[in-house]
Amino acid sequence: MIQLSVQKTLAGADGPFNLSVDFVLPSENLLTLYGKSGSGKTTLLRMLAGLAKPDSGYIKVNGKTWFDSSANINLSPQKRKVGLVFQDYALFPTMTVRENLRFAQESNNEQKVKELLELTGLAALSNRFPSTLSGGQQQRVALARAILREPEILLLDEPLSALDQQTRNKLQNEILKFHKRFKLTTILVSHDKQEVFKLSDTVALIDRGTITRNGTPREVFFDKITSNKFSFASTILSIRKVDCIYLAVIGAGNELVEVVLSESDIETLKVGDEVLVASKAFNPIVIKL
Amino acid sequence: MINPEPLILTLKLAGLTTAILYVVGLPVAWFLSQSRMRLKPVLEAVLALPLVLPPSVLGFYFLLAFSRQGWLGGLWEKAFDHQLAFSFDGLVFGSVIFSFPFMVHPLQAGFNAIPRNLSEASYSLGKSTLETLIKVILPAMKSSILTGGVLAFAHTVGEFGVVLMIGGSIEGKTKVASIAIYDLVESLDYNSAHIYSAILFAFSFMILLTVYLVNKKLDIR
Numbered sequence: 001m002i003q004l005s006v007q008k009t010l011a012g013a014d015g016p017f018n019l020s021v022d023f024v025l026p027s028e029n030l031l032t033l034y035g036k037s038g039s040g041k042t043t044l045l046r047m048l049a050g051l052a053k054p055d056s057g058y059i060k061v062n063g064k065t066w067f068d069s070s071a072n073i074n075l076s077p078q079k080r081k082v083g084l085v086f087q088d089y090a091l092f093p094t095m096t097v098r099e100n101l102r103f104a105q106e107s108n109n110e111q112k113v114k115e116l117l118e119l120t121g122l123a124a125l126s127n128r129f130p131s132t133l134s135g136g137q138q139q140r141v142a143l144a145r146a147i148l149r150e151p152e153i154l155l156l157d158e159p160l161s162a163l164d165q166q167t168r169n170k171l172q173n174e175i176l177k178f179h180k181r182f183k184l185t186t187i188l189v190s191h192d193k194q195e196v197f198k199l200s201d202t203v204a205l206i207d208r209g210t211i212t213r214n215g216t217p218r219e220v221f222f223d224k225i226t227s228n229k230f231s232f233a234s235t236i237l238s239i240r241k242v243d244c245i246y247l248a249v250i251g252a253g254n255e256l257v258e259v260v261l262s263e264s265d266i267e268t269l270k271v272g273d274e275v276l277v278a279s280k281a282f283n284p285i286v287i288k289l
Numbered sequence: 290m291i292n293p294e295p296l297i298l299t300l301k302l303a304g305l306t307t308a309i310l311y312v313v314g315l316p317v318a319w320f321l322s323q324s325r326m327r328l329k330p331v332l333e334a335v336l337a338l339p340l341v342l343p344p345s346v347l348g349f350y351f352l353l354a355f356s357r358q359g360w361l362g363g364l365w366e367k368a369f370d371h372q373l374a375f376s377f378d379g380l381v382f383g384s385v386i387f388s389f390p391f392m393v394h395p396l397q398a399g400f401n402a403i404p405r406n407l408s409e410a411s412y413s414l415g416k417s418t419l420e421t422l423i424k425v426i427l428p429a430m431k432s433s434i435l436t437g438g439v440l441a442f443a444h445t446v447g448e449f450g451v452v453l454m455i456g457g458s459i460e461g462k463t464k465v466a467s468i469a470i471y472d473l474v475e476s477l478d479y480n481s482a483h484i485y486s487a488i489l490f491a492f493s494f495m496i497l498l499t500v501y502l503v504n505k506k507l508d509i510r
Contacts, residue, residue: 049413077412084413090406094428103424104414149414 001027002153002185006047006057006067010209013038019209025202027062030179030186032196032217035206041189044206045155048187049084050077061152083146083154083184087161089138091130097141098126104148116144120174136167143175147182154179154186161191172198193221193274194252197233222276236273239266250277291484294461295469299489302377302465303445306384310392310441313385318396319422337390344387348454351383355455375457380465383455384445391440399433400426432507439500443493 005022019040025031033041046052048059050066053074059067066075091100101113117123120140130138139159146154156175160168176199179186190196196203197217204214213220217233234252239261241247246261248269259277261269269275321333339347355362355374361382365373373379403426411421427434449467456463458472466485473482 049409051409051413077409078415078417080413082413084410086406086410088404088406090404090410092407092411092425092429094425094431103411103416106415145414 001025001062002048002187003058003060004048006044006054006059008043008047008052008055010040010043012208017208019043021206021209021211023204023211023214025185025187027185028183029201030176030188030199032188032190032200032203033206034190034193034196034203034220037191039206040209041206042157045084045157045187045189048080048153049082049155050075050080081150081152083149083151085139085142085146085154085156085159087158089130089135089142091138091141091145093130096127096129097122097133100130100141101145101148104145112148116148119178120144134167135163136171139163139171140174143171143178147178147184152185154184156186156188158189158191160195168192168195175199193217194233194235196221218276222278233274233276236269236271236275239269239271250275252277291481292469295464295466295485296488298377298461298464299446299466302380302384303442305381306388306445307392307438307442309381309385310388311438314389314392314396314437314441318393319400321393321397322400336393339387340390344448344450345454347387348383348451351379351386351451351455355379355382374455375459375463377456377462380452380456380463383451384448387448387451388441388444391444392437395433395437395440396430399430399437402433403429432504435500435503435507439496443496446489446493 002023002025004024006019008019009016010019017040021040021044023031033044035041043052047054047067054067054069056069057067058065058069061080065071065073066080067073092103095103098113098117101116102108105112114123117126120143122137122140122144125133125137130141133141143159159175160171163171172195175186175188178184179199188195188199190199200217202214203217203220204211205220206212221233232252234250234257237249237251237256239246239248246263246266248259248261250257250259257277317336321329352374353359355365355372357363357366357372357374359374362373365378369378371378373382407425407429408421411425412418416424447467448465449471452463452465453468453471456465456468458464458468464472466489470482470485470489473479473485
């Protein structure tokens with residue numbers, strides 16, 4: 001369990017603002033921090049990792065105090081068991097994939113390295129240098145390296161935002177798989193609503209340093225719809241007029257769906273909008289594959 | 290046949306200077322790359338002075354400091370029982386300072402080129418600053434380390450004015466190759482001057498060629 005209450009003055013693009021965040025995150029949960037860039041999400045992750053110091057407050061992880069301004073406690077990054085994954089992977093360029101993974105271990109356990117290499121599908125690449133890998137492969141190495149640290153929190157700072165949609169989907173599944181398999185407590189920073197829906201147990205909306213809403217992704221993003229039977233988050237790819245109705249093509253993951261929209265829908269929706277497609281009473285055909 | 294002593298002395302001086310500069314230069318360059326202090330530009334300017342000052346100016350001040358009456362020379366003589374000026378030790382001292390920016394600038398640029406993420410990733414994997422430096426940062430800047438060493442070495446080999454001022458031209462002690470050439474030309478012995486010069490010429494070219502070849506290889510990976 002993570003208990004956090006931190007305050008810090010940050011220099012924003014339009015003047016300084018106060019980062020002031022409190023939350024409690026139960027173990028094995030996945031929390032997403034969602035918000036505009038410059039709202040303090042990354043700083044929050046850095047504070048958890050010990051790379052930035054709050055002005056005041058406390059951070060407690062599984063009963064241990066990592067930071068407490070009133071007691072003058074501030075554990076160094078080395079003493080906090082954190083798995084950190086950056087947007088640009090931050091792999092050590094002079095080490096092979098296997099050496100990158102070994103570096104994360106306190107005592108060498110080749111069996112575990114092997115297990116993770118196989119789980120991430122990196123076994124065949126284990127002697128390659130990071131610069132010879134694709135973005136998706138590099139991020140897999142970074143993820144495996146963070147997990148080998150045996151972290152009490154896994155911190156993912158926009159880990160997939162530099163990757164293409166297909167790779168992103170695959171890696172989202174892997175993040176979810178690892179999160180469950182290793183019973184991790186995970187905090188993810190993301191800009192991508194589909195990703196938030198797919199991965200998070202809870203999401204916190206951050207705006208200029210404060211959490212404005214939090215709850216399940218559905219509660220936070222779509223508070224009006226409460227009892228849909230079936231829904232998915234997606235993006236409007238195109239809208240065209242056919243006779244008196246409008247047809248919108250909506251992308252959900254790798255699938256494309258065509259949906260009928262009315263004149264009044266068109267007034268509020270445009271191409272590129274992120275939407276929730278939901279159906280309250282419906283009768284889908286289910287066919288065994 | 291020519292006397293090999295000045296050439297050997299030159300190599301000894303350049304080798305020792307480079308070794309000392311690695312020991313002193315790495316921490317200084319690391320500090321400069323990390324530091325956010327307000328006085329950093331002043332410090333950087335002082336350290337870069339040998340790049341622009343005439344060697345005779347530096348040599349003159351060194352001579353004052355290294356002599357028996359100078360503060361450093363006085364201390365040195367008490368400690369080691371011989372004069373610092375006009376000695377090989379004095380030459381090493383002067384060369385270290387004179388070649389300092391040639392070592393520190395490439396190293397500092399190398400440190401700056403390493404993304405902060407790398408050291409932060411290493412810290413959060415539980416590694417100390419020193420372990421991070423040795424295992425993560427230094428291996429990632431091999432070409433800067435090589436460049437710094439070679440520039441410092443080559444610059445010391447080519448040094449003339451400072452060495453002449455603080456070393457004099459004492460056979461077997463402070464008469465390095467560049468000064469030997471000057472003396473030979475003065476005494477109209479062009480033959481021997483040619484031999485020394487050609488050796489230095491070929492040697493310098495080989496060093497630089499090696500650096501470019503090795504750096505190309507490092508870059509490719």
